[in-house]
Amino acid sequence: MQLTDLTIHQLHDLLREGKTSAQEVTRAFLDRIAATDERVNAFITVCQQESLQQAAAADARLKAGDGAPLTGIPLALKDIFITEGLRTTCASQILNNFVPPYNGTAVAKLKEQGAVILGKLNMDEFAMGSSNENSAFGPVRNPWNGDCVPGGSSGGSAACVAARQAVATLGTDTGGSIRQPAAHCGVVGLKPTYGLVSRYGVIAYASSLDQVGPITRDVEDCAILLGAVAGYDPADSTSVDQPVPDYRATLKDGVKGLKVGLPKEYFIEGLDPAVKQAVEKAVDTLRGLGAEPVEVSLPHTDYAVACYYLIATAEASSNLARYDGVRYGQRVDQDRGLIDMYMQSRAAGFGPEVKRRIMLGTYALSSGYYDAYYLKAQKVRTLIRQDFLDAFNQVDVILTPVAPTPAFRIGEKTADPLQMYLSDIFTIPVNLAGTCGMSLPCGFSQEGLPIGLQLIGRPFGEETLLRTAYAFEQASDWHRQQAPL
Amino acid sequence: MLSKYEVVIGLEVHAQLTTDTKIFCNCSTTFGNEPNSQTCPVCLGLPGALPVLNKKVVDYAIRTGLATECTIAPRSIFARKNYFYPDLPKGYQISQFELPICEHGRLDIETAEGSKTIGITRIHMEEDAGKLLHDSSEGSRVDLNRACTPLMEIVSEPDMRSADQAIAYLKKLHQIVVYLGVCDGNLEEGSFRCDANVSIRPWGQKEFGTRAELKNINSFRFIKQAIDYEVQRQADILEEGGRVIQETRLFDTASGTTRSMRSKEEANDYRYFPDPDLVPLLVSEEWIEQARLELPELPAAKIERFIKEYDIPRYDAEVLAAERANADYYDALVKLHGNGKLCSNWVMGEVQRALKDSDLAIGDCPVTPQMLAGMLGRIDDNTISGKIAKKVFDAMWQSGKDADTIIEEQELKQVTDLSAIEPAIDEILAANPGQVAEYRGGKDKLLGFFVGQVMKATKGKANPAALNELLKKKLAGE
Secondary structure: OOHHHOOHHHHHHHHHOOOOOHHHHHHHHHHHHHHHHHHHOOEEEEOHHHHHHHHHHHHHHHHOOOOOOOOOOEEEEEOOEOEOOEOOOOOOHHHOOOOOOOOOHHHHHHHHHOOEEEEEEOOOHHHOOOOOOOOOOOOOOEOOEOOEOOOOOOHHHHHHHHOOOOOEEEEEEOOOOOHHHHHHHOOEEEEOOOOOEOOOOEOOOOOOOOEEEEEEOOHHHHHHHHHHHEOOOOOOOOOOOOOOOOOOOOHHHOOOOOEEEEEHHHOOOOOOHHHHHHHHHHHHHHHHOOOEEEEEOOOOHHHHHHHHHHHHHHHHHHHHHHOOOOOOOOOOOOOOOHHHHHHHHHHHHOOHHHHHHHHHHHHHHOOOOOHHHHHHHHHHHHHHHHHHHHHOOOOOEEEEEOOOOOOOEOOOOOOOHHHHHHHHOOOHHHHHHOOEEEEEEEEEOOOOOEEEEEEEEOOOOHHHHHHHHHHHHHOOOHHHOOOOO | OHHHEEEEEEEEEEEEOOOOEOOOOOOEOOOOOOOOOOOOOOOOOOOOOOOOOOHHHHHHHHHHHHHOOOEEOOEEOEEEEEOOOOOOOOOEEEEEOOOOOEEEEEEEEEEOOEEEEEEEEEEEEEEOOOEEEOOOOOOOEEEOOOOOOEEEEEEEOOOEOOHHHHHHHHHHHHHHHHHHOOOOOOOOOOOEEEEEEEEEEEOOOOOOOOOEEEEEEOOHHHHHHHHHHHHHHHHHHHHOOOOOOOEEEEEEOOOOEEEEEEEOOOOOOOOOEEOOOOOOEEOOHHHHHHHHHHOOOOHHHHHHHHHHHHOOOHHHHHHHHOOHHHHHHHHHHHHHHOOHHHHHHHHHHHHHHHHHHHOOOHHHOOOOHHHHHHHHHHHHOOOOOHHHHHHHHHHHHHHOOOHHHHHHHOOOOOEOOHHHHHHHHHHHHHHOHHHHHHHHOOOHHHHHHHHHHHHHHOOOOEOHHHHHHHHHHHHOOO
């Protein structure tokens, strides 16, 4: 067993007992990054020196007996998190030189605990994409098969954990951007309920849908990392003021009598047979543990993707207006006036998918179209949320596939954006409903690609999600499989 | 020609609020500091930064709404107004659009044409933009100190029918926001700015004419100029058989004219939508009631109270109530002294004169109501005359000492028992035998000459009534 194979809780025990040091662990991960990232391309920025400095500080803290669960634990962050003094690109040309003067709330919380930040991770530009092919820093490759995508948009965050380049990472999820890459890379990912984790200092894609969440090697790590970043933040008006439970305390409570909803709209034709089989087996496993599967209906599922691509793009068109070349980021100025500077800077700075979504969103908000598109989509969103609330009157958690297929090949869907958009068909409704969902490994395809199981919980039902996932994980060994890298 | 048309005016006022911090962050709102020294990730529009609403701004908007009889919305929404400009760091302005905090208010105005009620359509909160500095040879620079400063936009109904009514409305509104303490009302610094929607229509026509929106009017005087010019311009167009087009026009203060900025076709599509970074603003009944309790007495009520309680003429009451600080000074003075009319004479007279001479606001007046009341008491008890009082007032102003000290130090106490100065009077009569003879020959007016001489000799301390009496006696040869 190598240090880079261990989980947060395992490493924490070793660090506390003095059996290893944060510097030793950090060096092991830096070596692993150096050895593997040419093949994976998970990192945009590696913090070689800073991470070792942080590790030294963590060692001093551990020696003083002042270690928190994340003290000395090497983590990495999706490059969407604002990090003081550390370049933050959002995988976009337009921010390729942007060094923020402040830390976001989630990052500050990790730093307070003394976590070591190994670097910033590749992603789809501005979190727009499902394959991590839309990056100004090149595509990320799936550690299980270098010809396949890792999923997106937090492709770097998921691939990094699967490649054992960091113990765990933070990602963001707007329509499935944590869960779908976690599924494709065979790791655990959780998208919290909207409002549980502060968005302050997270570059906005679609503000009403974005949430920060952990990507980890196992469910216990997921509980630890979620607990570390969750909680009310006065700097984010949409964060919810309520106490954060101790997610680890209820992990082992089991699933006896738990009602598990199977939405009939999610088990449809077109679902890859391997995915279907793996998910059905997972249902059997849970039944064996005492859970009660129940069929439920989420009748407005069909409208979710269309609804999402109106609301998310509308918000994005406005959120991305600040990248105008005036105060920060890349400016292209040929001295032909202000409008020209705007157009040239944005034309050169944004990639094609970002431009496509800005145009779509601008259109949806335009006078004469607002009612038919944006407003209608908001009404549909309310119906989708109601679907989930109705279902949760009958069941405690909902179980679905994460994605209709395992990871697809690089280049396979780039020519057809609509096909690409459909890879998030099972994850998008959760963001629209504002509730929580997680992805955990539940099998492999014949080609040896991981398959993910999605558990969806009530708003602020993360404890139930984690305890269900933990029970399943204990009864399986999918999470112990390692990518051949 | 103008008499053929009726003028229709609606006004949009932007009032900058006097909160210490900005509307969506904790940066200071102080005016005139080093460019970009009052900024943070939020008002710089940095990636990842989020707005948090300043409750005080809401409080100020509620107060203004209550003072103008608006309905306060229990739920209102902040929206994004999207457009590109270098002084707008986020590429959108956070404002209110569909659901503003206040609606359906009114303001009563008085003009020579009589009294009139002007409807207030809405009041909403929004952030200001930054400022472009064009004085650099290398190009323009952006100062974001003003970005995110809280503004209140107060939109009237198109209820005004003349420039005079527009001015009366603006003055009234200005008075109210300053009274409430929500805006400093400084027109030069742009704390209170106005856009005017102006159209004309033939008398009797029901439909409104096509309007022009006039921008950049930053004084009450310019309002009249801008509206008069615009009405004439539109009338000329109609007289020549043309059509007025809907457009935004800029008022040029130098020439007193307006010129086209952009037409309706060129107007931005602002793509307003609810800001997902801010939750709906909920205002409880209790909050509104609390704000109502904290409302200060407004000018109209104050005028009536002054007339009734202090028994002063309406004219005095209106002058005194025009500015809150002035009214507060007067109020404090009467409460200490009691004689409403004597107090109003002094506040409107000597106090204003002295303030003007030293270019001070009444809040900085060196003679406090306590000091002035003390001095007026000395007039009442005949210690000093009204004339000497002015001297005492000036001395208080200069020295900050109270009236009694000054009267004592400068020996200004009025002499009522004239036996002490009788020798001086006799001397004066003896020294001016010619005038005495003339007086005795029937030239009564010469009494003033003798009074003047005695006052000069006694440094004005003689009680004027007693002196007159005595002089008459002596001149009569008694």
